[in-house]
Amino acid sequence: MTDYEDSPPSPKRYKSETTSDLEVSPVLTDSYQENSFNYERKIFNDPIHGLIELHWLLVKIIDTPQFQRLRRLKQLGASYEVFPGACHQRFEHSLGTCHLAGELLAHLCQRQPELSITSQDILCVQMAALCHDLGHGPFSHMFEEVIAELRPDINWKHEQASIDMFEYIINTNKLKPYFEQVGLNDNDIIFVKELIFGQLNQQNNDQNWPYKGRNISKSFLYEIVSNKLTGIDVDKFDYFARDSYYLGTKISFEHMRFIKFYRVIKVDDGKLHLCLRDKEVKACYEIYRIRDDLHRRAYQHPVVKGIELMLKEAFIIANDYLFFSSKSGKCDIRLASTIDDMFTFNQVDDHITTLIKHSHHPNMDKAKEIIDKIERREIYRYIGDTHVSWTADFKKKACKSACQDIIKYCHFDESDCHITPNDLVILTVELTCGDRGEDPLQNMWFYTKVCPNKATRISKEQVSTLLPQTFRERNIRLYCKIRDQHICSIVRYGFKEFCIAKGYAIPKGSDQWIAMSPKVGRVLASSLSVAEQRADL
Structure with missing residues (x-):
């Protein structure tokens, strides 16, 4: 194979040790633009998408210690403790999202x-993905809850950490020359960050267009990786397919069919948006139904959330006694402070539970006990x-008060082992279709076969009368330590009485809940005895 003018400096055939566990081979393919250079690419064999071809600059990013950290982060976090097959990592999800x-x-x-999509546009969007x-x-997202608890300010x-780590990768691994070689400049790096995070602090003076990476004529590019308008993007396409595969569940959504029906059309707001063929409108609702189903069956599974509550408690205890290395070489950075420096944050992964478990600090005994209970399935x-x-x-204060009220309704006898509000945990679970819990299709545009260049809206009533009336739900869950x-x-029994007193929906199956305290037990036994006597008559 001959070396090409646009191959990376000091050209070599990529046989990276960090990607050796995947099937990899270098190939050369043309860019989508006729006047662009030829790029050396790499093929990964993925169980979800098959053969994935990636640009050599993307492989440069993959083959860094910072990106390889994603191999040590399970995609579904604590769900693996309940679903044995859910062992996939954020590493392969990132590759799959990039491919899509x-x-x-x-x-x-x-x-x-x-649309004049350039090779630089393609590379930036794939890089963001x-x-x-x-x-x-x-x-996963449990760590954000830990930070919110330890650093509420x-x-x-x-x-935010994603764009910080992205910049850290470029600087630490000296990738800037490689970026320049394919025509990417500082503005393109800003563009990648905007695709990941959204609007940055460097605001554009144009009130109608807050982004700097690309002008308004490329507005549709901002809807591919993280769609702030509809929530439908390639990130979801990959994790729907990947998570359902490893969870062992079946879904009916075909992301490649969905992709084939996309068109870019200028709409009433003067921007170019991703629009979908009108006949795929039910598939849009199917996306939100699948998301809701995955949350209920896996991500928000009661036992999964119970384990996350325990892990969160262990992490908060460990924060003051578990330290990570700073650039100076000192081991003096607390867990909650690792987010301030990507050098330190790169050390934080799922193996933190092992660090807690084998800690010799006497004040870590409680955290170690929690990890031990999880392993013993004492959830x-x-x-x-x-x-x-x-x-x-x-919120936190209201939950504490609710726990006190629940205990009042429990009617413990003197012979019972009493519990305190600290023995109960109330967890809020919110499920929405989109960010605001509104009908997600109200922000979506469609086109028809006869008018493929004219965007139109489709209301919920035009689709079906069987669709939900509300698109958000809030539950509270009660756990007992x-x-x-x-x-x-x-x-x-106390929780049921609490719900009745507050006017909340009675918990599912609560008609079969019986408070088995000695007092209630005697009353129940007496009632059964009378019933038996009447039956004998």
């Missing part, structure tokens, strides 16, 4: 060359859940 971004852009380039999850911490999200008992109003206050069945049965 390329597939969507290849489709648009072929069908709509007038590849790097969009770099900022995740241990056990900041509104930290993993997307916090799931008591039940109920629907509450979206506006109901269930004491696993004793006798105690938990009393708490279940």
